[in-house]
Amino acid sequence: MTDPRLSDTSVFPDPVYKHTVLGPLFDGAKDHHAAGFRAIDRAHLVMLAETGILTAGEASNIARALDTIHAQVDPAKLVYTGEVEDYFFLIEKELKSRLGPDLGGRLHTARSRNDIDHTLFKLGLRERLNVLIEKALALHRALIDAAEREKATLIVAYTHGQPAQPTTFGHYLSAIIEFVGRDIERLFDAYGIVDRSPMGAAAITTSGFPIDRARVAELLGFAAPLQNSYSCIAGVDYITATYSALGLMFLHLGRPIQDFQVWTSFEVGQIYVPNSLVQISSIMPQKRNPVPIEHLRHLASQTWGRAQAMLGVMHNTPFTDMNDSEGETQAMGYQAFESAWRVLDLLASLVAQIRIDPARVAANISRSCITITELADSLVRREGLSFREGHEIAAAVAKAVVAMSGDLGSDGYAPFAEAFKKATGRKTTLDQKTYAELVSPEYFVAVRARYGGPAPEPLGAALAGYRQDASDLAARHGALLRRQSAAAHMLDERFDALKGAA
Template sequence: MVQAKKWSPRFDSPLHPQIADFNASISFDIALIEYDITGSQAHAKMLAKTGIISADEGEQLVSGLEQIRQEYRSGTFKPGIDAEDVHFAVERRLTEIVGDVGKKLHTARSRNDQVGTDTRLYLREQIGQIRNLIRDFQGVLLEIAEVHVETLIPGYTHLQRAQPISLAHHLLAYFQMLKRDWERLGDVLKRVNISPLGCGALAGTTFAIDRHYSAELLGFADIYANSLDGVSDRDFVVEFLAAASLIMVHLSRLAEEVIFWSAEEFRFVRLQDSCATGSSIMPQKKNPDVPELVRGKTGRVFGHLQAMLVVMKGLPLAYNKDLQEDKEGLFDTVKTVQACLQAMTILFHEGIEFCPQRLQQAVAEDFSNATDVADYLANKGVPFREAYNLVGQVVQTSLAAGKLLKDLTIVEWKNIHPAFEEDIYQAISPRQVVAARNSYGGTGFNQVREALQKARDFLQTAD
C-alpha cells in the first residue's frame, strides 16, 4: 500500500493510503515508459531550441533520460506503486541523475498532453506491428489457396449446402477481409499520428514553444489545432478498438469454420498435434483449442470497445481522470489481437490439413448443383423462374426416390423437359459447376487464379 505524501504545499494532508493505491496507474502505464522517455527527449530538445532552457541543460536532460531507458531495459530501474504513474517515476529518477536540471523538464508541459503523446507513440508502433501480422497471416492463407485452386468445398448459405466452390476462393474471402483490416488500421493511423504535445493542461502555455518542432522530432504528421481537443481526444483509441473488433470478427468467423470442418460430421480438415489438445477422460479426442480460444477472446475485445465508448460519452472538456481508463483495455486489446493473429497464422501454417478426398465426396453427395440445372434450361430458352420451379419439383421427387440429380437417366431428364440432352451430366458435375462461374469475383478457376495474382501483388506492394 502506498505511503502517500502530500500532493503539494497546497494540501494540508496526504491521500488516504487506499485512495493513493486506487489513484495510482503505475502498475499498467509502466508499459508506456519508453514512449514517455522518447517524448520527453523531444520536449527537452524543443525547450533548448527555443531558448527556454540552455543547450547544456537540454543535453543533460536528453542524456539522463537515455540512461533511464537503459536502466529500465536492464531491469535496474523498477518503479513501484509509490511512483503513482510512469511520468512521475521517470521525472523523479531523472532528477536523481542530473539534479535540479531534471526539475526543468516539465516546463511548458502538463501530464495531460504528456500522456496523450505517450499513448499515441505507443499505438502508432503497435498498429505497425499488427499490420505486419495481418500480412503474415494473409501470406499463409495465400500459400494454401495456391495449392487448392481446383479443390472443391461445399459452399453454404444459412449453414445449408448451397453451391460448390473452390477452396481457394473460400480462403481468399478471408484474405479480402484481412485486406480491409490492414487498410482500416492504416486509416486509423492517420488520426493516431497527430501530436498533442504542447497543448498543456487544456489551454496551451505562456512559453514560446515550437510544437511543430517537437512533433517533427517524434515523427508526427501534424499537431492538434485546438488545445482542449488535444488533451481530451480519445477518438483514435475508440477507432482503433473498433478496427480491432472487426479484426476479431473476421478471425472468429474463420475460427468457427475450422471448428465445424474438424468435427467428425464434416471431416474437411485434420487437426495436427502441434495445435490441438486432448480430453482428460476421452482418449480418442482432438480438440480445436486454437480456434475456440480465438472465438472466445473476441468478446473481450468487444468489451473494451464498449467500455471506452461509455467512458467517453459523458466527459465534459477537457481532461478528466476517467481517461486513465483508456489504457488497460487498449493494452489488452493490442496483446489479444496480436496473439490471435499469431496463433491463427501458426494454425493454418502447420496445425490443420485439408482433406481433398473427403471434400470431393462432400460436393458430390448433395443437390448443390440444382441451380445449374435451372441455368441449363434457361440457356435453352426456358424462362428462369419456370426452370427454377421445375427443378424444385425434380429435387423433391429425387429425394423421395433416394436419388441425386446425377443419378437420373437421360429418359428421366427428357420426361422432365425435352430440352435436356446428354450434356446435362457434364453441366451438373461439381467441377464444371465451379468452373462455369467465371463472372468477375466468382469461384470459377480462371477468376480464382486472377484473384491469386492480385493477392500476391498486394502483399508485394502494400506498405
C-alpha cells in the same frame, strides 16, 4: 461555521487512495510507458535547446542527468511509496536531486502532464498498432498463399446452415482475404489519427514560450502535430478509432472461425486439421478435437469485447481533460491487443496447415444435390426454357434423387428426362453424358467465370490483385516504420550532441 479547509490536517496521499488509485497508476506507467516518458523528455529537451528557451549549458546538464537517471533507475524494480504523486513527478524528483530545484525544474518548461499523457498513450498505441498491422499482414499473406494452393479445391458452400452450392476453397478464402484487407485499411485509418503529436498543447492552450511543436513531433516519429491544442487534450477519437477498427477486425474474423469449427465436425468433415493442431480426449480414444479453433473463437470474441469496453468507457464523458481516457483505461485496452496478436498468429498457422477432405466434399455434394441450380440455368441456355420452367424441372429431379438416396449425376438422368417431358411435352436434347457433365461440381465452378466468381480466370485475376494489395500494404507500413526508426536515430544524435554542448 469554521471553514473546513482551515482545520484540515490530513496529508496527501490518503492511504486508501494510494492503494486503490495512485499505486496502480504508477505501476501502469512504469510498466507500459517508461520508454515513452524517456523519449518525450529527450525530444522536449532538444526542442527547448534548439529554440533557445534553455541555454546550451542548461540543456547539456539536464541531458546528462537524464542519462544518469536512465542508467540508475530500473522502472521494473520501482515500488510506489506515495512520496511523489506519479511516475512523472518521480523523474522530476530525480532530476532535482541531481541538478537542484531550479535547473531540475526547467525541463518541464512549456509542457504539462496533460500533453505528456496523451503523447504517451499515442506512442503506446502506435507501438501496438505496428505489431498488430504486422501480424495482420502476415495473416493476409497466409490467406493468399492458402487460396492459391486451394484455388481448384472443391468445397460445399453453405447458406442458412445448409449445403447451397459448390465452390472452391480458394474462392471462399478469397472472401476472407478481401475483408481482412479492408480491416487492415481501417487500422491504417486509425493509425493516421494516432500519428499526430499532442506535445506543445501543454495544459490545453499551448504556451507563451516560443516552442516548436513540429520539431517535437518529428523527433518522436509522428507525422505531424495535432493542430488544435484543445483537441490534443480533450479529443479521444484516436482511442475510439483504434478500438473501433480493432474490434471490427475480430468481429469479422470470428465468422470464418465459426465456419471452420462447423466444417471440422464429424457430420460435415470437409476440413481436415493435422495432428499438430488436434487434442485428444482424456477418456474417449477415438476423439480428434481441433481445439485451437475453439481458442481462436473465444479469443476473437474476447478481443472484440475488450475493444467494445474501451468504447463504452469513452461514452458520455466530458469533452475536456479527464482520467476516464488515461492510464488505467489505456492499460485495459492493451489487453485487447494482446489477445488480438494471439488470434492472428494462430489463425495464420491454422490456415497454412488445414486441408480439404475431397472424399467428404464429394459425398456431401452427392447427397445434397447442390449442383442442381446449374441444371436449371443450362436448360435456359440449351433448351430455350424460361428460368422458372428450368427451375421447376430441376426441383423435380432433386426431389426424386433425394427420395431414392441417389447421386444426382449417376441416378438423376431418368427423373430428369421424365420431368422435362412432363413440363414441356417433348423430349430433352440432352443425353445422359451431357446431363452428367452439367450437374458435376467441376462444371458448376468452371462455368461461373464472371468477375468475382470461382472459375479459374476470375479467381486467378483476383489472387493476383490480392498479391499486389498485400505488397502495397506492406510497403505502406514499411514506410511508417522507417520514418519512426529515422526519427529515433535523429533524436539519439541530437540528444547526444546536447550532452557535449558547452
